[in-house]
Amino acid sequence: xxxxxxxxxxxxxxxxxxxxxxxxxxxxxxxxxxxxxxxxxxxxxxxxxxxxxxxxxxxxxxxxxxxxxxxxxxxxxxxxxxxxxxxxxxxxxxxxxxxxxxxxxxxxxxxxxxxxxxxxxxxxxxxxxxxxxxxxxxxxxxxxxxxxxxxxxxxxxxxxxxxxxxxxxxxxxxxxxxxxxxxxxxxxxxxxxxxxxxxxxxxxxxxxxxxxxxxxxxxxxxxxxxxxxxxxxxxxxxxxxxxxxxxxxxxxxxxxxxxxxxxxxxxx
Amino acid sequence: xxxxxxxxxxxxxxxxxxxxxxxxxxxxxxxxxxxxxxxxxxxxxxxxxxxxxxxxxxxxxxxxxxxxxxxxxxxxxxxxxxxxxxxxxxxxxxxxxxxxxxxxxxxxxxxxxxxxxxxxxxxxxxxxxxxxxxxxxxxxx
Numbered sequence: 001x002x003x004x005x006x007x008x009x010x011x012x013x014x015x016x017x018x019x020x021x022x023x024x025x026x027x028x029x030x031x032x033x034x035x036x037x038x039x040x041x042x043x044x045x046x047x048x049x050x051x052x053x054x055x056x057x058x059x060x061x062x063x064x065x066x067x068x069x070x071x072x073x074x075x076x077x078x079x080x081x082x083x084x085x086x087x088x089x090x091x092x093x094x095x096x097x098x099x100x101x102x103x104x105x106x107x108x109x110x111x112x113x114x115x116x117x118x119x120x121x122x123x124x125x126x127x128x129x130x131x132x133x134x135x136x137x138x139x140x141x142x143x144x145x146x147x148x149x150x151x152x153x154x155x156x157x158x159x160x161x162x163x164x165x166x167x168x169x170x171x172x173x174x175x176x177x178x179x180x181x182x183x184x185x186x187x188x189x190x191x192x193x194x195x196x197x198x199x200x201x202x203x204x205x206x207x208x209x210x211x212x213x214x215x216x217x218x219x220x221x222x223x224x225x226x227x228x229x230x231x232x233x234x235x236x237x238x239x240x241x242x243x244x245x246x247x248x249x250x251x252x253x254x255x256x257x258x259x260x261x262x263x264x265x266x267x268x
Numbered sequence: 269x270x271x272x273x274x275x276x277x278x279x280x281x282x283x284x285x286x287x288x289x290x291x292x293x294x295x296x297x298x299x300x301x302x303x304x305x306x307x308x309x310x311x312x313x314x315x316x317x318x319x320x321x322x323x324x325x326x327x328x329x330x331x332x333x334x335x336x337x338x339x340x341x342x343x344x345x346x347x348x349x350x351x352x353x354x355x356x357x358x359x360x361x362x363x364x365x366x367x368x369x370x371x372x373x374x375x376x377x378x379x380x381x382x383x384x385x386x387x388x389x390x391x392x393x394x395x396x397x398x399x400x401x402x403x404x405x406x407x408x409x
Contacts, residue, residue: 175384177296201293225300228328228346246296253299257324 008077015073022067026060033057078267083142086111086263090144093256097236097248105145106239108216111224112138112168113232113268118154134159138168138233141268153212155204168233170203171221175230177250181218181243188213217241222249226261273305273322274399297387299324301349303395315357319370321350321392339373348385350377350392371397 032052038045052059090109098107117125118137128135138155155166157173164173171178180201184194186209199206202219216237224232236244303321311318328344330351335341338356343349353370360366371393378389 171298173384174295175298175301176387177298179292179294179296181292223298223300225298225325225347228325228344228349230346243292246294250296250299250302254304254324257299258326261325261327 015070019070026063220244
């Protein structure tokens with residue numbers, strides 16, 4: 001599933017509201033503790049002041065921790081507006097590379113991030129991270145257009161060529177642009193030979209291809225660097241079997257790489 | 269002497285890969301591996317001969333490595349891309365050999381590097397070699 005969904009955006013909204021609330025609470029309680037007792041201000045003030053003196057330090061610690069947690073959630077989830085900018089940027093990249101979109105999502109651009117965990121249920125992801133395992137996953141985070149936004153297609157990556165699945169995995173492993181075109185049309189009546197040909201040309205298991213029957217007839221994957229470190233892969237796919245123009249993609253990267261990196265650093 | 273940045277397109281010969289008849293599979297250097305520009309200058313303080321490379325992304329920390337006697341190479345800490353080559357002034361008294369020394373050092377890096385980084389050194393070398401006149405002009409200027 002892509003990163004943009006209602007649950008994560010709700011978490012961001014709650015964190016956005018909680019951060020100032022908890023920050024103000026901890027500052028106000030600290031101020032109250034430092035305030036001198038003022039009997040002339042009435043019984044309510046005296047009660048609040050005594051409560052702050054007795055339990056205030058605990059409240060400050062809890063409120064500060066909650067404020068820090070809210071800040072972490074905001075950073076981790078990313079602002080919905082920034083996600084929308086990234087989504088629009090991918091749409092713009094798609095429309096520039098593929099000049100004439102013939103039907104909705106005939107051509108797509110998907111951003112994959114390299115992660116230790118495949119999804120939220122991948123409990124071994126944390127273990128792999130702690131152990132520093134080379135086995136990671138390229139996980140989809142944003143896709144252009146509005147269809148197939150619930151994709152769960154991930155590609156395994158690792159230290160060896162054979163451990164890297166898909167054109168995306170090969171681009172990540174080689175740190176090169178990888179382009180495949182003239183792939184077989186996997187319509188409902190596609191033969192086993194066509195499925196196996198598709199699988200071998202796209203570096204994916206035939207069983208996976210058999211199960212999902214992808215529509216893409218041409219693919220191009222570009223590794224994405226953040227401060228010189230391999231961060232993920234941008235994958236272009238099209239139902240048109242013609243080769244995707246790598247030169248156009250390269251030129252586009254020259255113009256947009258800094259912009260793309262800035263947005264990614266804000267939300268991922 | 270402070271040199272100007274020279275912007276150049278990636279040479280077409282950089283595209284590597286294989287084309288098959290039944291379908292097309294090709295590999296090409298990542299846009300991040302190809303220098304976007306380079307400049308040649310002389311460090312006014314040390315008198316060293318310096319070649320800088322610039323890439324499409326920014327912000328990568330670098331570290332300097334003594335690559336050979338009189339040659340210091342500045343590589344990206346993560347990507348291992350070459351950002352700078354510094355040649356001792358005694359090495360480059362004869363300006364005709366400057367380009368050769370730089371090219372040789374980049375070739376050495378290419379030969380010693382892992383496949384993942386070779387594109388960068390090859391691109392930088394090709395970049396410098398494709399503009400010998402401009403290179404010499406900058407040195408002379």
